[in-house]
Amino acid sequence: MTITRRQLAFSALGSTFLAGCASTPAVPRTMVSADRLARIAPALDAQVGIGTFAGAVSLVAQDGKIVHHEAVGFLDAAKTRPMPRDAIFRLASMTKPITSVATMMLAEQGQLKINDPVTNWLPEFKNLKVETPQGDVALARPITVQDLLMHTAGLVYGPASPSPRIAKMYAELNIESLETDISGDEMLKRLGTIPLLYQPGTTWFYSIATDVLGLLLERVSGKRLDVLTQELLLGPLGMTDTAWWVPPAKRARLAETLDSDPLKAAMLRAYRQDSDPAPRQYLKGGAGLVGTGADYLKFAQMVLNGGTDGRTRYLSRKTTEFMLSDHLVGKAGVPNATTGPGYGFGLGWGVRLYDGVGWTPGSTGDAMWAGAWGTSFWIDPRERLAGVLMAQCPSNRIHTRMLYKNLVYGAVS
Template sequence: MARPGASGSPDTIRGFSRERLARIKGAMEREAERGSFPGCVTLIARDGEIVHLEAYGHQDAARTRAMPLDAIFLQASMTKPMTSAAAMMLVEEGRMKLGDPITNWMPELRELKVEQRREGQAAEDVALARPVTVQDLLRHTAGFIYANSAPTPRLKELYDQHNIEAREGPITGEEMIRRLGTIPLAHQPGTTFHYSISTDVLGILLERVSGQSLATLFQERLTGPLGMKDTTWFVAPDKRSRLAEAPTTDPQTAPMWRSYRILEDEAGRSYFKGGAGLVSTAQDYFRFAQMIANGGVFEGRRYLAAPVVNYMLSNHTQGMAGSPTASTGPGYGFGLGFGIRLQDGLAVAPGSTGDAMWAGAWGTSFTIDRAEGLVAILMAQGPTARVQTRMLFKNVVYGAMVESKRMPA
């Protein structure tokens, strides 16, 4: 892995202005001062070379320890792209197809209904127009939801009552899927993008398809071979001193911390959250993101076929209701595990048509812009300010890029 400053003129490195890269410090320190997060780590790479890797502010909420470069951050939904990549590995091997009904492996969901809502009429549960497929899980068009985004109070109550998201304590994958099978879908499959527990369901499905736990599947296929030594589902005692903290003043910190439980090894007691459960570092996550940017290969080892990566990074929600705007801002569709920019313009931060991004509820985010050879990663823990900080980060990244591959210099 190339180190920052390995190439470039005195003024630029891989088309980034050194002076403008230095401005990131002020932007991030201002965010820390305003309470968005105690501190953060930022990483920018171009053409596989890291041109910027810095830590700012403090690791702890009390602001007594400087943020280290190898700080460990809760990834939340930045787990989803990795689970999606693992799923496509099994698709490549012929272990499953995207069009397969998930009930092939999850018979507990065979009696699913859909809550049909019509203005002025009481809701009723109706039959599915078609089965939920593996592709639906990958693109959040299955009809599942998160409780906090439920379209009706009834669905929210059912998700909460049955502890579907494991927020109230451990629940095994088998029990979660059994309970989920008793709750109506919010939408007919394949009609609506609704960000949801779909990737958690996908993680349990991968365990059934592969015959391995999700932790073992990741270790053997992704985190182990990629050298992501700090990317895990459980933070061992000898690494806890490196955990980055969120502000104690953030109203989301305490309830979220209770539901993530990364200090407990819940193997066998609760399902591994394929949509939210990992912790990682900036340098670890770079290795995964760069593999995707490279079309499925990293440091000489191929993980996914290039056409499969291209397929994942295309829009799979065209013509459907709903959008990932709450996470991406306007101008994005959704592929298989990634938000995908649909065209130049519309978006609220710079980028390229086809760039891929995603983010986590704790404050982490990344951008993969293959047109510019760019991978950019923000590691921070600040739930309430997360949209503000992810967009600000994109602005300062592109603001430092003075040479574009898309137009003459």
């Protein structure tokens, strides 16, 4: 039997944990330094000065207490209005962890299992094929709910597809609704005619899988995705500024991207969030939310707490541990483009496999994800730490999220 490097790492981690329970003295509890946290705002403000983003909001919590919450720079691209702490940001793919948690909540309620074939609710996928050099072939097994959670369904984001044929079909059939609207039913019908890039369950490839998952949740629950997530998570957690669009009364708080960012125009066309999207197009479970940093920290802290905010239990501790475990053992593909090296993938986010290897400090078992507009978050169970960075800088998003993690981990003593 072949033992992978990933398996060895987690075997060693488990052995260390058991040995520690038996005889090793407790490790001193680490804390974050207020003096070092004070370096974050000036460092982010320096990024404003060089044109990385117009402004940003950052939050750090340890042991469930906010130890840093700052706003720097400007809300608007013209740099005339100071950035407020309650600014609203386009979350993009930071929507994915929320949709993933909602999925596991329905699983705990018995409404679905993650090994269920998605065709139980999405009959549009019954005749899917897989593209190969020899031609399109039948699926070796059906796509499961877990494949959607893990990005191992064989789906893609069209512009990133290594197959020109699949990329062209995604564009021509308007699968991602990049510039014009399309209903969920019509999107699924069209997507069911496009071959998969890989056999389900074999390869991690970042994709519209979570958008499809959101549509599946609508059919499982019989509710629109906005209604479902409001009932399950956003409402009970008090995420009052998190929604699928920005109403007129809150539009003055929407953070803007600098006009110099070359991705701004195309992304604004793709993220049409100035009115309720549901009557005209499908709600994107993988990219559709807007919200504040304080709101998102409530969600991140709940996951860090093992599925509870101290008042309400959203997930069991075991389900939360399951979601935060690496599920890519034996599969090809890694999420390096978002996380940097050294990460596997759980159910909805990247999961760090080693203390080393990555581009920033961190801990084995920390979990993170980020959005194309420039937002990012992570939780570190070992350090009891959560960090959230809100910025709108699509062209600089990798640089910004790694810089921020360096700043926060530089405050851990």
